Each structure stands twice: as structure tokens, then as C-alpha cells.
Amino acid sequence: MYETEETRPRALAVALDTGAYDAEASLHELAQLADTAGIEVICTAVQKKDTPDNATFVGPGKLREIAQLCQDEEIDVLLFDDELSPMQIRNIEQVAGLAPVDRTMLILDIFARNARTREGAVQVELAQQRYRLPRLAGAGVAMSRLGAGIGTRGPGESKLETDRRHIMRRIKYLQQDLRQIEAQRQTTHRTRQKSGIKTVALVGYTNVGKSTLLNALTGAEVLVENKLFATLDPTARKLPLPDGTTALLVDTVGFVSRLPHHLVQAFRSTLKESAYADLILQVCDLQADNLELQLATTRETLESLEIGETPILTVFNKCDNTKCIKSLPAGISREGAVFVSARTGYNLDGLLQKIAELLLTDYLPVDCLLPFSQAVLENTLREKGQLRQSEYLADGIHLVGSCPQEIFYLFAPYQREGAGE
Numbered sequence: 213m214y215e216t217e218e219t220r221p222r223a224l225a226v227a228l229d230t231g232a233y234d235a236e237a238s239l240h241e242l243a244q245l246a247d248t249a250g251i252e253v254i255c256t257a258v259q260k261k262d263t264p265d266n267a268t269f270v271g272p273g274k275l276r277e278i279a280q281l282c283q284d285e286e287i288d289v290l291l292f293d294d295e296l297s298p299m300q301i302r303n304i305e306q307v308a309g310l311a312p313v314d315r316t317m318l319i320l321d322i323f324a325r326n327a328r329t330r331e332g333a334v335q336v337e338l339a340q341q342r343y344r345l346p347r348l349a350g351a352g353v354a355m356s357r358l359g360a361g362i363g364t365r366g367p368g369e370s371k372l373e374t375d376r377r378h379i380m381r382r383i384k385y386l387q388q389d390l391r392q393i394e395a396q397r398q399t400t401h402r403t404r405q406k407s408g409i410k411t412v413a414l415v416g417y418t419n420v421g422k423s424t425l426l427n428a429l430t431g432a433e434v435l436v437e438n439k440l441f442a443t444l445d446p447t448a449r450k451l452p453l454p455d456g457t458t459a460l461l462v463d464t465v466g467f468v469s470r471l472p473h474h475l476v477q478a479f480r481s482t483l484k485e486s487a488y489a490d491l492i493l494q495v496c497d498l499q500a501d502n503l504e505l506q507l508a509t510t511r512e513t514l515e516s517l518e519i520g521e522t523p524i525l526t527v528f529n530k531c532d533n534t535k536c537i538k539s540l541p542a543g544i545s546r547e548g549a550v551f552v553s554a555r556t557g558y559n560l561d562g563l564l565q566k567i568a569e570l571l572l573t574d575y576l577p578v579d580c581l582l583p584f585s586q587a588v589l590e591n592t593l594r595e596k597g598q599l600r601q602s603e604y605l606a607d608g609i610h611l612v613g614s615c616p617q618e619i620f621y622l623f624a625p626y627q628r629e630g631a632g633e
């Protein structure tokens with residue numbers, strides 16, 4: 213959107229410190245988002261204020277200072293670390309001479325860049341249209357392009373009404389398209405359930421190394437960049453486990469603090485991959501300054517998805533040795549967590565072992581003597597459970613292993629006396 217081959221646009225980032233969150237940390241994150249979008253933040257402006265000004269977001273005096281700073285520093289892009297109203301957008305542009313770009317607009321642009329599948333493109337456009345609809349009145353020329361063309365206006369209809377009607381039609385179409393995609397996803401989920409394949413979902417803050425971890429565990433070649441939201445579309449790969457079974461590892465879109473409502477709603481179908489999973493890996497960057505924020509943001513997002521009783525395993529990534537483990541900030545629990553380095557491979561075997569253990573918690577032991585007429589159950593145990601031993605005897609097939617509770621009834625009639633005690 214903004215990046216050029218020669219020089220990157222110069223930006224001024226503006227934040228309001230209301231005390232509701234760490235404004236400096238959020239501003240730093242905004243600068244990272246800007247960098248991902250090809251914008252260089254060269255200076256910042258922070259105002260302490262209990263609530264945003266309804267007309268100009270920051271106070272009128274502060275806005276005049278910002279306008280002067282834009283001239284002095286030859287600013288190309290004026291970024292605001294919050295979502296602006298149509299009135300605020302119009303008034304800020306009149307004073308500063310630059311159309312402001314708010315946090316949501318910036319994230320939407322990054323998402324639009326990185327959406328490579330049909331599902332991703334639909335979700336991004338739906339979020340964009342929902343964002344645009346209430347802002348038509350104050351959007352100026354940039355958002356008045358929609359609805360143009362012969363045959364789109366009724367008698368006496370204003371351009372604003374035409375644009376609004378066009379966007380509402382588009383939103384309805386995209387919602388229908390997204391419902392079809394969600395239906396396909398649910399069908400895929402039911403197929404996985406019937407096949408007995410366990411699903412493990414990677415969730416966490418953006419840029420904590422989820423894609424790198426996916427590549428390290430499965431041998432995949434998913435795009436890895438040191439940028440926020442480098443990967444947007446969900447990716448699924450087979451995950452071989454130490455016990456001989458195979459699970460499906462799914463990488464989902466990364467989270468960010470104060471993720472705009474438009475994005476949470478639009479990407480709900482993708483994020484629901486976490487709710488469908490048998491196990492969730494909550495990946496965190498152990499070396500990040502905002503580690504507590506990462507954990508809180510991930511927890512809040514998962515709670516909004518109503519994941520129920522799905523087990524969650526916390527994985528602290530970017531831990532190259534045992535010294536890193538000792539650097540865990542006070543107040544963050546390490547109980548039950550796994551420390552790994554996707555880049556160096558540190559303790560990946562331990563992570564795989566832990567995943568296998570957690571996926572088998574609902575398994576029941578199988579120690580049965582199958583009659584030869586039921587030999588097909590050997591393949592059932594091999595495909596849907598865990599087969600550790602198979603021995604052909606004179607009076608049948610001796611199987612030792614474990615299987616999910618839902619198919620244990622197939623083996624129960626042939627369990628050997630005392631098995632599982």
C-alpha cells in the first residue's frame with residue numbers, strides 16, 4: 213500500500229495515554245505494524261488524557277502541535293494508535309493536512325497484503341467493508357469510489373446513499389460466501405473426527421514463531437518472516453508423534469493486542485480451528501518484552517471463541533538453553549509448560565512427547581485376543597488408535613495398544629481377563 217522501492221514513507225505515530233493499557237508498548241507495536249506495511253515511524257506523539265476528544269481524538273492544542281510536527285519532519289503518513297470516528301478523521305485531516313490512518317486501517321492493509329487464499333481474501337474484504345460502512349460520511353474522496361458507474365443510482369439518490377447501499381450488498385454477499393466456507397470447514401472437521409485423526413492447533417501472538425515451529429515439527433516450508441502477520445491463512449500439516457501415531461498440526465492467524473472487532477468477527481471461522489482442535493499449543497516468545505501481554509491477549513481471544521474444555525499446552529519458544537528458562541518473569545507460571553527453540557531444535561523431542569501424552573489422555577488400554585473373523589479390527593486399531601504389539605496365535609490375534617474411548621466398544625468383547633488393571 214505505502215512501500216516504494218526507493219524510500220519508505222515517513223510516519224508520525226500518535227497515541228493517547230488514558231491509563232487503560234500500556235501506551236508506550238502499544239505505540240511500539242504500532243511501529244512494528246507500520247514496518248510490516250512498509251512505513252517508517254520516525255517520531256511519536258503521546259498525550260495523557262482520560263478520554264479521547266470526540267472531535268479530534270487528541271486535544272485541539274495537541275493536534276495543532278502534531279500538525280506543525282508533520283510539517284517540520286516532512287511526514288507522509290499520520291498514524292493513530294486507536295480506531296478513529298468519521299468526525300475525528302475529517303477534523304484531523306482539516307487541521308493536519310494529512311488523512312489519518314488509524315490502527316484498524318493499518319492492520320486491515322497488512323491483512324489484505326498477506327491473504328493468499330480465497331477464504332483469507334473474503335475475510336479481509338468483509339472486515340474492510342464493515343469498517344468502511346459507518347465512515348462514509350467523513351471519509352472524503354478516498355472512500356467515495358465504491359458504487360460508481362452507470363445504473364447504480366436511483367432517481368434523486370445521493371452519492372453517499374449509493375455507496376452505503378453498495379457496501380451493504382457487498383457485505384451480505386461476503387457473509388454468504390463465508391458461511392459456505394465455514395460449512396466446508398465443519399465438513400472437514402467431521403471427516404477428521406470420523407477418521408480418528410487428532411488435531412493440534414498453534415495459537416499465539418503474531419511473530420512469536422508459530423510458522424517456524426510448524427516447519428520444524430513437520431518439515432513443512434511455510435513462509436517465515438520477521439514481521440507481524442507474515443502468514444495469515446491457516447496451514448495444516450501431518451505431525452508424526454513418538455508413539456507412532458500421526459496428528460494434524462494447524463497454524464492459525466496470529467493475535468495482537470486490541471485486535472479490532474471487525475477482524476475478530478471476520479476471521480472467526482479461521483480462529484474456530486482452535487475450537488475444533490483436540491489440543492491447543494499456546495506459543496509465546498520467551499524473549500519478548502510484552503510476554504505477559506501475549507499470554508493475556510491469547511487467553512482473551514480463546515475465551516471469546518468458546519473453546520470449552522480443550523486442553524491448552526503453553527509453549528515458550530525462542531529458548532535456546534536452560535538459562536533462558538530461568539529468565540521467565542515472576543508471576544508467569546511455568547507449571548506444565550514446555551520450553552523449546554523452533555530455530556535451533558532445542559527440546560522439540562520433549563514437546564512432541566508431551567503432545568503425544570496429552571492426545572492420549574482419553575485413550576483406553578487395549579489387550580485383546582481377536583478371533584480371526586475380526587482381523588479387520590487390527591487395521592482399525594492401527595489407523596484410529598495406537599498399536600504396540602500384534603501377534604498371531606493359534607486361537608486368534610493378540611493385540612496390545614490403546615484406542616479412543618469412542619471406539620473401545622469394538623475391542624471390549626475380546627479383552628483378555630485382567631487387561632487394563
